[in-house]
Amino acid sequence: MSRIKYFLAVIIFFTFAISCSEQDDQSSRTFETDQGLSLNHKNEFRKDLIEVTDDIFVGVGYGLANSIMIETSKSLIIVDTLGSEERASELFADFRKITDKPVNVIVYTHNHLDHLGGATIFAEDSNPDIYAQENIIYNLDNIATTIRPIIFERSARQFGIPLPSDEIVHQGIGGFLEINDQSTLGLVRPNKLFKDEIEINVNGLIIKLVHVPGETDDHLYVWIPEKEVVLVGDNFYRSFANLYAIRGTKFRNPMEWVESLDKIIELDAKYLIPSHTRPIQGKDNIKNALTDYRDGIQFIHDQTIRYINKGLTPDEIVAKVKLPNHLAESPYLQPFYGSISSYVRSIFSGYIGWFSGNVTDLHPLSPQQRAKKISEIALKQTSIEVEAVNALNNGEFQWAMELSDLLLAVDSKNNKAKEIKSDAAEKLSMQQLASNDYYFYKTIAGELKDTFDVSATNNKVTPDQLRATPLKSIMRSLPVNLNAEKSLEINKTVMFEFNDLDQIFTIHVRRGVAQLINKQIINPDIVVKTNQQELKEIFAGLKNVASISLAMTNGSIDVKGGKVKFLQFLGLFTD
Numbered sequence: 001m002s003r004i005k006y007f008l009a010v011i012i013f014f015t016f017a018i019s020c021s022e023q024d025d026q027s028s029r030t031f032e033t034d035q036g037l038s039l040n041h042k043n044e045f046r047k048d049l050i051e052v053t054d055d056i057f058v059g060v061g062y063g064l065a066n067s068i069m070i071e072t073s074k075s076l077i078i079v080d081t082l083g084s085e086e087r088a089s090e091l092f093a094d095f096r097k098i099t100d101k102p103v104n105v106i107v108y109t110h111n112h113l114d115h116l117g118g119a120t121i122f123a124e125d126s127n128p129d130i131y132a133q134e135n136i137i138y139n140l141d142n143i144a145t146t147i148r149p150i151i152f153e154r155s156a157r158q159f160g161i162p163l164p165s166d167e168i169v170h171q172g173i174g175g176f177l178e179i180n181d182q183s184t185l186g187l188v189r190p191n192k193l194f195k196d197e198i199e200i201n202v203n204g205l206i207i208k209l210v211h212v213p214g215e216t217d218d219h220l221y222v223w224i225p226e227k228e229v230v231l232v233g234d235n236f237y238r239s240f241a242n243l244y245a246i247r248g249t250k251f252r253n254p255m256e257w258v259e260s261l262d263k264i265i266e267l268d269a270k271y272l273i274p275s276h277t278r279p280i281q282g283k284d285n286i287k288n289a290l291t292d293y294r295d296g297i298q299f300i301h302d303q304t305i306r307y308i309n310k311g312l313t314p315d316e317i318v319a320k321v322k323l324p325n326h327l328a329e330s331p332y333l334q335p336f337y338g339s340i341s342s343y344v345r346s347i348f349s350g351y352i353g354w355f356s357g358n359v360t361d362l363h364p365l366s367p368q369q370r371a372k373k374i375s376e377i378a379l380k381q382t383s384i385e386v387e388a389v390n391a392l393n394n395g396e397f398q399w400a401m402e403l404s405d406l407l408l409a410v411d412s413k414n415n416k417a418k419e420i421k422s423d424a425a426e427k428l429s430m431q432q433l434a435s436n437d438y439y440f441y442k443t444i445a446g447e448l449k450d451t452f453d454v455s456a457t458n459n460k461v462t463p464d465q466l467r468a469t470p471l472k473s474i475m476r477s478l479p480v481n482l483n484a485e486k487s488l489e490i491n492k493t494v495m496f497e498f499n500d501l502d503q504i505f506t507i508h509v510r511r512g513v514a515q516l517i518n519k520q521i522i523n524p525d526i527v528v529k530t531n532q533q534e535l536k537e538i539f540a541g542l543k544n545v546a547s548i549s550l551a552m553t554n555g556s557i558d559v560k561g562g563k564v565k566f567l568q569f570l571g572l573f574t575d
Contacts, residue, residue, distance in 0.1 A: 140189070
């Protein structure tokens, strides 16, 4: 096999958008923060060659990511290959102290270069099969060119590249970024691709590769049933999941990530090996860690969507969405790499785009214009309200709205500020060529003066429309309507069975999160038997408490576990 060597320019490295992950040990110690970074967290990345179980070894701290060696009777399997030939050479030399068997299989868990860059070292001249999920080809070939300069600049800032080495505490996801202008990229393209899953027999050892989108859309896990070991790549680590990296990344769907974690939980693994730092041992430890992880992601997602549907702006949602204490205190959900506020904003943008919904943000002043006007106010020492009125009278309608927003931020019931903003929006509507903008300004102007209520235009769905809507779609809408404040102390399961449909759904409300489970469970707290249309109308808001109670009385809704408890359960999904 020809060895492909590239002298890595940092700019190319960042094009692949490393967003690596974090790790886990079995320690129960708490991490204390010094100067904004947890110094104790650095211990998670200490260099170590760990024997996880018989014939499975993980190299930790050799680079930003881990590399895992699986020994079979005749050959080796390598999962992830570090980020450069230099770091891979050091680890492979230590692997060679254990065994001299050839590497016949390499697996890439996803496309990020800190997992791919040392492949030539492990491959040697053995021409290994290199497995990956099929989306990796597009991701590897779609190297950014048009935005490469800004990605480089922002990535350099994110990783602190220009800083002196003594100012680099850790990278949150690993101890150090081993890729630099002196390192060599040894990338080998995968030659064995799969879509959903594939089973491989390597000298009698069965391994399964399963597509589980999360941090990337080409992510996979490696499952070794015989040894009860799962290798999860970057879909789990000792840090809150990196739903967005501030260097700039496309939308990472949180609920796809949650569904992937649910699949991993179902494996009931005895050993879990992340692609950064230390593995976890013990089925209960693994289940608890993964449950915290998926619940943390879903909580941020669901509550963000809940407030989006209430019409809040990103800034307003950031101020409201915080992890509940039991999740905020989890050692697996500490924000060592990214911040919750970034994730909220990413979810907002991922679902409904950049526009906040506040008409003031539709065509804002430039930063320079705004700064100049603020300086003028400071010199005149006049009140914001006076300046807002002056701006309106002088035809500076956008500035009038921006000043009105400041007043409304202090007092949302300030009628004078509402009047100014309404008048300014009305004037700005007349300057719009685009019909979308024109009507948005006009509508807001009317709302501010209570001329009409836009919420009244939200037509309720009809029973006929519900019949045409798949039940699964209705059930999927429930979690984002959960009132987190009401449910923080609740841990209940409600299983729904249908006399007209061969499907069972279970909703597990678990301390602020509503997990939808598409199957029967053992010993649910409440069992509800009905027809699907009945349930659709309940969750669509077409049935009130009285009509639901009547349905339970006449038998069209059969509840075991307590009728009152079922009504209380439904109340968790209302404000």
